[in-house]
Amino acid sequence: MNLMVISLKAIMISGRTLGQGATCEAKMSPEFFRATSTCSLADSDYDALGIPEDGNVLVRNGFGEVVVSAKRDGGLPPGLIFIPMGPWANAVVGPETGGCGTPLFKGVEVEVARTDRRVKGVRELFADLPPEGPA
Amino acid sequence: MIVEDVLCPFCGCLCDDVKVEVEEGKIVGVKRACRLGSSKILGHERTAAPMVRGDGELVETTYEEAYDRAARILKEAKRPLLYGWCSTVCETAKLGILLAEEVGGVVDSTATVCHGPSIIGIEEKGMAGATLGQIKNRADLIVFWGANPAEAHPRHTGRYSSNARGMFTPEGRGGRKVIVVDVRETRTAKNADKFILIRPGTDYEVLSALRMIVKGKGEIVPETVAGVAKSDLEEAAAMMMAAKFGVVLIGLGLTHSRGRYKNVDNALSLVADLNGFTKFVVMAMRGHYNVAGFGQVCAWSTGFPMAVDLSRGAPYFNPGETAACDLLARKEADALMVVAADPASNFPRATVEAMAEIPVIQIDPFPNPTTLLADVVIPTAVCGIEAEGTAYRMDGLSLRMKKVVDSPYPTDEEAVREILDRVRRLGDDN
Numbered sequence: 049m050n051l052m053v054i055s056l057k058a059i060m061i062s063g064r065t066l067g068q069g070a071t072c073e074a075k076m077s078p079e080f081f082r083a084t085s086t087c088s089l090a091d092s093d094y095d096a097l098g099i100p101e102d103g104n105v106l107v108r109n110g111f112g113e114v115v116v117s118a119k120r121d122g123g124l125p126p127g128l129i130f131i132p133m134g135p136w137a138n139a140v141v142g143p144e145t146g147g148c149g150t151p152l153f154k155g156v157e158v159e160v161a162r163t164d165r166r167v168k169g170v171r172e173l174f175a176d177l178p179p180e181g182p183a
Numbered sequence: 184m185i186v187e188d189v190l191c192p193f194c195g196c197l198c199d200d201v202k203v204e205v206e207e208g209k210i211v212g213v214k215r216a217c218r219l220g221s222s223k224i225l226g227h228e229r230t231a232a233p234m235v236r237g238d239g240e241l242v243e244t245t246y247e248e249a250y251d252r253a254a255r256i257l258k259e260a261k262r263p264l265l266y267g268w269c270s271t272v273c274e275t276a277k278l279g280i281l282l283a284e285e286v287g288g289v290v291d292s293t294a295t296v297c298h299g300p301s302i303i304g305i306e307e308k309g310m311a312g313a314t315l316g317q318i319k320n321r322a323d324l325i326v327f328w329g330a331n332p333a334e335a336h337p338r339h340t341g342r343y344s345s346n347a348r349g350m351f352t353p354e355g356r357g358g359r360k361v362i363v364v365d366v367r368e369t370r371t372a373k374n375a376d377k378f379i380l381i382r383p384g385t386d387y388e389v390l391s392a393l394r395m396i397v398k399g400k401g402e403i404v405p406e407t408v409a410g411v412a413k414s415d416l417e418e419a420a421a422m423m424m425a426a427k428f429g430v431v432l433i434g435l436g437l438t439h440s441r442g443r444y445k446n447v448d449n450a451l452s453l454v455a456d457l458n459g460f461t462k463f464v465v466m467a468m469r470g471h472y473n474v475a476g477f478g479q480v481c482a483w484s485t486g487f488p489m490a491v492d493l494s495r496g497a498p499y500f501n502p503g504e505t506a507a508c509d510l511l512a513r514k515e516a517d518a519l520m521v522v523a524a525d526p527a528s529n530f531p532r533a534t535v536e537a538m539a540e541i542p543v544i545q546i547d548p549f550p551n552p553t554t555l556l557a558d559v560v561i562p563t564a565v566c567g568i569e570a571e572g573t574a575y576r577m578d579g580l581s582l583r584m585k586k587v588v589d590s591p592y593p594t595d596e597e598a599v600r601e602i603l604d605r606v607r608r609l610g611d612d613n
Contacts, residue, residue: 123368149506
């Protein structure tokens, strides 16, 4: 099976959800992983990408890329995707703060594609960042 | 035993009517809190003991050793950053600001990745504010702009805003009108009398069009603005002007999008314009339960609400330069102390990569991705459950948080004080 069949350009917004919020003090738990490593798409985008049931999407831009599980959200207009706030969403958020200290966590231009790659767990997301070590 | 009137240590609603059931010193039940608050009060996995990193691995140690190591890191750093402070009480914040001053560091809060732009907008424009009690008792029009309390502040609508029954609003939801402006149809939008769907990053344009209509210049507004029909904007403006007491509740849809603090500035300007016709107020829907409190403490102690550089002999505030994300992304900070926050999860990836290159001290009850990058981990009691203290609700009302159960952990306040004392002693030794 192809890694990527088609992709579409989209705008990503991130934010609080009930599931993310209820597990945000338990970030090393499977519940936080399930609640936060997801990407909601409009029905038409979900269908256009040919995402299978319980399928994943690759979301990427110049800042980075991340694999997240896909789900439908009838409240989203086409071309807009939503990822709960957290390390998966922030993989594609840039560091620029526009002179006010706050990165653009919403309105991020991304490319979304169906993928067979699996979603990384929270420890895996940080595995390539060796901490500096004791002073 | 049931402990009554517990304050919920989750969001800026700071609900003060929660009932907690305690058996043999353990919390076994929670009533009235929402899913977010209940989850935190019932508890999660804790960091068992203090840890320091040796040979790449975190190894358990004593609190004394962890405090010593933390003090040494901060003392030896040239540009230490002390960040977080919003899921802890004001007493911790006060000591944290003192510690930042002692080590010549920068102190910043999670506001800078949240409603920081709202604070900057308020500094630019000024704000017609109110308490949540005034909104509950008087507001007949509620506007949620880029805010989704159904998921982020689940009891807000029932206790304080659209669905609350107050002294002059006895009909609750039936006696109020609700407008929701958002880029998607959220659960909050489903509760609206009028939902205005805007394109992402166009809040400023839509606010400007509404202001023009309110100020009688509607004839020069184009037929559509950012995908919104002019007739929808005229209807919304008419609803606002017809209100006896209106409120705009602003969310991160404004602060996290293109325009950022200028979006908030424009929302405040709309509210100022509406006050030419009727009573209108505005409030930021603050996220963490005491993010407002850190802003208060920082403002009365340094003159600024966040992102304060204390290395110059006098406090200096220039967000974009002195905010946590900027200091890290520029690789200027050479040590990071995180108290009651999780920047590894909540900062952009490139900023987190900079965190991994410097020593990180974490003071927090819970393990999280910041723990994975930390060199010193100091577990503490959960404020509002295992430790008392002062917190500020999103409307600026200060409330006393209770200690509900005992804890084997030190409080955040004690941990910061231990490090502050050691830093001062290191200074004396030099």
